[in-house]
Amino acid sequence: MAEWTSPPLPARWGATNRSTFVGRARELAALADAWDLAVRGARQVVFVGGDAGVGKSRIVAEIATDLHRQQAGVLVGTCASSMGAPYQPFVEPIASLLSAVVSGQLTIDAAGESLDGQLERIRTIAGAHRSAEPLPERQYTPQLFRASTDAFLAAARVRPLVLVLEDLHWAGETALQFLKFLVAQTAEARILVLATQRTTPPDRSADMVSTVAQLYRLDGVRRLDLEGLTTEEITDYLAREANVAARRARGPAAMLRDQTGGNPFLLREVWRELAARGGLTALADVDLRAPESVLETVRHRLSGLPPTHRSTVETAAVIGEEFSVAVLTATARQSRPDTDAAASVYAGLEAATAVGLLEAARGSDGVFRFPHGLARQAVLDLMTEYQRACENLSVAGVLEEHFPAVDLRVQRLAHHYANAQALGQADKAVYYLSLAGEAAEDGLAHHEAARLFERAATVAGEASLRDELRLKAARSYMRASRLARARELNELVAITATGTTLLRAAIGFETASWRSGQPGQRSIEMLTKALAGVDLDPLHPLAIKGIAALGRAHAFSGSERSVALGARAVELARRSGDDKLLAAALQTGMHDDGLTPTNIEDKLARATELSRLSAQVGDLRHLGPASYYRAAIAYIRGDPVGLADAHEDMARTARATGQPFWAWVESCLTFGRHFLRADFAAAQRVLAEAEEIGRAFGPNRETDGPVGLQTFMIRRETGRLDQVRGLVSGEEDPGTVWAPGLLALYCELGLREPARRTLHFLMNRDLGRLQISSTWPAVMSFLCDAAVWLDDVDVAQQLHPLAAEYAGLNLMGGEFLAVMGSADRQLGSLESLLEIDTARDRFAAALEMDARMESPLHIASTLTATVTHLRRAGESSSRAAELAERAKALCAQHSLVRVRRQLDAADQMPQSMSTRTLETAARRLTQPSGLTAREAEVLCLLGSGLSNRRIARVLVISENTAANHVRNILMKTGAANRTQAAMYAAAHGLLDAAPTSGGPISGGAGESTPHRVQ
Secondary structure: OOOOOOOOOOHHHOHHHOOOOOOOHHHHHHHHHHHHHHHOOOOEEEEEEEOOOOOHHHHHHHHHHHHHHOOOEEEEEEOOOOOOOOOOOOHHHHHHHHHHHHHOOOOOOOOOOOHHHHHHHHHHHHOOOOOOOOOOOOOOHHHHHHHHHHHHHHHHHHOOEEEEEEOHHHOOHHHHHHHHHHHHHOOOOOEEEEEEEEOOOOOOOHHHHHHHHHHOOOOOEEEEEOOOOOHHHHHHHHHHHHOOOHHHHHHHHHHHHHHHOOOHHHHHHHHHHHHHOOHHHHHHHOOOOOOOOHHHHHHHHHHOOOHHHHHHHHHHHHHOOEEEHHHHHHHHHHHOOOOOHHHHHHHHHHHHHHOOOOEEOOOOOOEEEOOOHHHHHHHHHOOOHHHHHHHHHHHHHHHHHHOOOOOOHHHHHHHHHHOOHHHOOHHHHHHHHHHHHHHHHHOOOHHHHHHHHHHHHHHOOOHHHHHHHHHHHHHHHHHOOOHHHHHHHHHHHHHHOOHHHHHHHHHHHHHHHHOOOOOOHHHHHHHHHHHHOOOOOOOOHHHHHHHHHHHHHHHOOOOOHHHHHHHHHHHHHHHHOOHHHHHHHHHHHOOOOOOOOOOHHHHHHHHHHHHHHHHHHOOHHHHHHHHHHHHHHHHHHOOHHHHHHHHHHHHHHHHHHOOHHHHHHHHHHHHHHHHHOOOHHHHHHHHHHHHHHHHHHOOOOOOHHHHHHHHHHHHHHHOHHHHHHHHOOOOOOOOOOOHHHHHHHHHHOOOHHHHHHHHHHHHHHHHHHHHOOOOHHHHHHHHHHHHHHOOOHHHHHHHHHHHHOOOOOEEEEOOOOEEEEEHHHHHHHHHHHOOOOOHHHHHHHHHHHHHHOOOHHHHHHHHHHHHHHHHHHOOOHHHHHHHHHHHHHHHHHHOOHHHHHHHHHHHOOOOOOOHHHHHHHHHHHHHHHOOOHHHHHHHHHHHOOOOHHHHHHHHOOOHHHHHHHHHHHHHHHOOOOHHHHHHHHHHOOOOOOOOOOOOOOOOOOOOOOOOOOO
16 A cells, blocks of 8 residues: 655746745744754644735745655645635645545544544545535534544654645634644644734734634744845845846845835836846836835736736636636637637737736646736726626636536635626525535534625525525524624514514524523513414424523523423423424523522433433534533532533533534633632633633623633632722722622722622612522622621621522532532521521531532631631630631642631631620610710720720721720710729620630721731
8 A cells, every 4th residue: 555645736836936035044944943843743833924925925835845855745725815615725735635545545543433434524624525415413513623633643644744824814714713623633743834824904814813822822833924035135136036246236136125125026026027128227227116016016017918918817817816728718708709719818828927917837737827816916906896797797607607617616606796796696696605605504614604694695685585594694603603793693684574584583593692691681572572473383393492492581581481481392392202302492491590499400300301312312512501500500519420520521512512602611610610629720721711712702702701700709719809909999880880799899808888888789779680690699699798797787687598598509600600619608607697506507517518529718718707607606716726727728728818818807806796796785885874886885895905996996997086985985974984984884784795715805897807908
């Protein structure tokens, strides 16, 4: 069996096609260094960037040609600005590898799958399906990527591989996704990737910039940005081209450096003009000004051609950067039937080649090309819109009628007819754009498919067809996780549509809404109207999906109707006997009423059934929501084994489907588990990955808010909220921000009055809305923290029954955005403040839960809350000290800054007298003595032996104010001094709750708090 050898190099790299190559010593050395590393098994990627015409393709061609002579495998792919396949520039390289695998020259690791299955996936990216049938629905993008990557790895095992990707700035999003996958999976392969890209507007691609930024962080990835040639390098070029001594070329070189900026393409074109006028002497004899742009260069050369020859060049530009003489001749024959088209075309090609507008593609008979994409674009720019439309129509007609086997026929016809739509070709434009969209969708290139369908919709004249194309575009945007655009298109259809079209649009809108956490009211309006306007059998799939979607929309609006609607949809799906429909109904119904303590068992049963159905029908898209709910319920119930199993299934869903949404959910789950383990560095790394995943959601990224909450949680526990202290005034309006987060921030910064104001704002105005949110358990935890810190008994009493609903469970906000630990810890803290006897039992239950979840963060938090309770209640100081030492050890081991501050605050608390006890004692004196409530509090502390300074610290007042209160007390009680005042307090029973051990009161809740910045 023959060993795999590299295919022939592109004809355009032939020596006869290339002008003198000079300079670039530094860049060539960098590329040689990258190759040395790649040969040793450290995959290298070099992005060669710069302006158009600066020589990116040339330097890559030079190094790749040299390596090809050294027996390296060289694969070359290109991108076109239009008419490209979804996976360009990988189509040509993968097609070459596919041929080698089929012939047996390369052996790929099928990873337990059939070789036929792997080959079919490779054919998908290569654009070479054996049949017109689309891939089965169970195929997912990563599976395609893996199969093709295995082919590259197989080639690299035979010989070191150079993969050249030209004009990557024109690549589609799906191709860029494959590039990221390929680079990530080949870190130890003998592969050098050389990718050229324009880095200046208007060609600079935002997607390309993002891709380079993401890959640049990986080992073996570098950028190589080219600048114009220097005067010395231009001198060398002119000396060789003009065959003169370097000293004679130095003066003209300096002039040409100023005129061309050292751009090699412009330099070549100017030299061509000079050579036609006599060479370097033309600079002295003729007032030759270098063209200000390529456009002027081309205009000048076209103006010297006869009209028929110019028309040939213009038709060629419409066909493409590289074109066959056969297509050009056929088009000319159609446009000019009364002439000898063949003779006219060949004469035009010769004339255009003579002035450098075109060149023959050596090695490819009957094929010509423009010397650079800039030259072709300049020809197009010089044509009128009407001319371009007419030429596009002629080319399209010729391709359609005479060239059924031309490469990328559907894409090219879509391009040409779309550009000729003004000439009455809208129907054909829609037809071929739709075919191209379907082909892209079959290949799982969802981004490209969406754009093609959307473009077809803009051309379509018939309303029903336009709606259908928009729905297809919305579906593809959904699969690409461009949720905002999917919502926009579905709503656009819903404005005028009726019947089943309206219902499909409403279902699509709701599906794109829930994934981004949008309120459900608009979905309810659309679905209610749509369901009322159709007369479908109750078991019709569309009717069942509509009911299920309506139930989910009600859930996202906090409506109790969600439960009944979700149950109805599942019941109808069961009656239908269709497992796929049942899986869809269960998936939608999972969200019918969120997760509450009363429904988690039912939700777990549904999620388990959905996981089973996902495997049964072979569709992993159902495993995503099932895995999420299984994971969430496992955490809430304190089931670490179930959590790990569900996480594994979620990761499998994300890998297999390649959908950014599930990859993002999986990253949130990973974040939560790192957070539980107090591995904040790992959690932070996951956040960075989640932000990159969020880029796939489009410009209006719905992931920004969740990432903000996750970032807050990390900074909260690690004490890094101190950094924003200078940006917080305490006067912020809680109605204009996420008030729970503002409350938590105030507490961490020790801003008592702003925190109190925000806490009451939430309790009095916002609580009902917050309780229907998926973040409610975390919000409730923030509220409990604030109430306990502020010693707000009234709020604590309101919160206690709400928290009691979660007794025995863990609290979690959103998709693992904020894992708060055991609700029993919060209950214990509330009951400690309210002096309810069961507080210690709550803390014991919380500690057992935290230990079961193996969370050092939550164990330390519960130990600290227990210590605080023991100090407050005046119970065993030795027990408190023992627990405090355990908590301090965990804080030191895991850098738990926030918990350590809480411990320090607990150490300074009164060991027997709670603030509530203080208030109770003060109320006893208010009536008989005439003392104010504050004065009674001061007398209570004075009687326990505190100085004015320590009284001030306990009550968070100034020392001067404390002194004034003492003077008033002496006057009102008739006491002559502080000792008599203390006796007065004792006589009135004020000291009954005085410390029995540990000495006098040594601090207070206001002196040093669990949340105060130290």
